[in-house]
Amino acid sequence: MPEILQAIQGAQKGIWNLDEEDLLEMGPEIIPDLVEIYRHETHKGTRHFLVEVICRFNRSDVIPFLSEALRNDEDPWILERILQGLIMVACPEAVQALRSARSRIFPEMEQTEKFQRWLEESIIKVEEEIRQLDPKLPTIYVALTNVQEDAWVPVKAQLQRDNIYKIVSENVRKDCEEWQFTAGDIVRCEEMDLYEATTLKRCLVAIERGDSGN
Numbered sequence: 001m002p003e004i005l006q007a008i009q010g011a012q013k014g015i016w017n018l019d020e021e022d023l024l025e026m027g028p029e030i031i032p033d034l035v036e037i038y039r040h041e042t043h044k045g046t047r048h049f050l051v052e053v054i055c056r057f058n059r060s061d062v063i064p065f066l067s068e069a070l071r072n073d074e075d076p077w078i079l080e081r082i083l084q085g086l087i088m089v090a091c092p093e094a095v096q097a098l099r100s101a102r103s104r105i106f107p108e109m110e111q112t113e114k115f116q117r118w119l120e121e122s123i124i125k126v127e128e129e130i131r132q133l134d135p136k137l138p139t140i141y142v143a144l145t146n147v148q149e150d151a152w153v154p155v156k157a158q159l160q161r162d163n164i165y166k167i168v169s170e171n172v173r174k175d176c177e178e179w180q181f182t183a184g185d186i187v188r189c190e191e192m193d194l195y196e197a198t199t200l201k202r203c204l205v206a207i208e209r210g211d212s213g214n
Contacts, residue, residue: 055085067097090129092168140204146178
């Protein structure tokens with residue numbers, strides 16, 4: 001901790017006693033100290049430094065901190081770096097962290113619109129990363145409610161317990177698709193025969209809202 005404080009104090013004065021690489025070499029054990037220092041820090045350059053180091057650890061256990069900072073920090077550079085960090089982690093928890101910031105409003109309408117645009121673009125990127133990096137994440141099917149015939153869309157979901165799943169895919173086609181269940185919903189699934197193109201296959205289908213069992 002004293003070494004970290006020296007680095008932070010040096011950053012405030014423009015004297016880098018330790019750089020990012022030095023802190024990264026100390027290992028993820030220092031992350032709680034960096035987070036604690038950030039929470040009490042008012043110097044913009046120092047907060048930049050702290051967020052950069054924390055993001056570069058590229059660990060899922062920093063998501064709660066990134067989510068907190070995303071909802072509270074005012075600095076555009078820091079917000080953009082946090083979004084990049086969540087994209088790099090690319091997991092369902094990162095999607096939830098991004099989603100939780102949707103209600104944030106800034107003093108200026110232009111700021112709010114820009115932030116919301118960044119946010120939605122980041123959600124789409126994380127969703128794509130999840131599909132590419134974790135092909136083993138279960139796929140379930142959700143009914144489309146804006147069509148007359150039976151139609152289903154494949155989405156990614158996390159298994160909670162027997163037949164209970166939490167949807168993690170974000171509907172990025174809301175303008176033309178209305179899902180019966182959406183991202184974050186807990187659903188009960190059953191196996192059904194569905195056609196995919198011309199092939200009949202056995203699929204897990206979301207039937208009704210469930211509960212996480214907590």
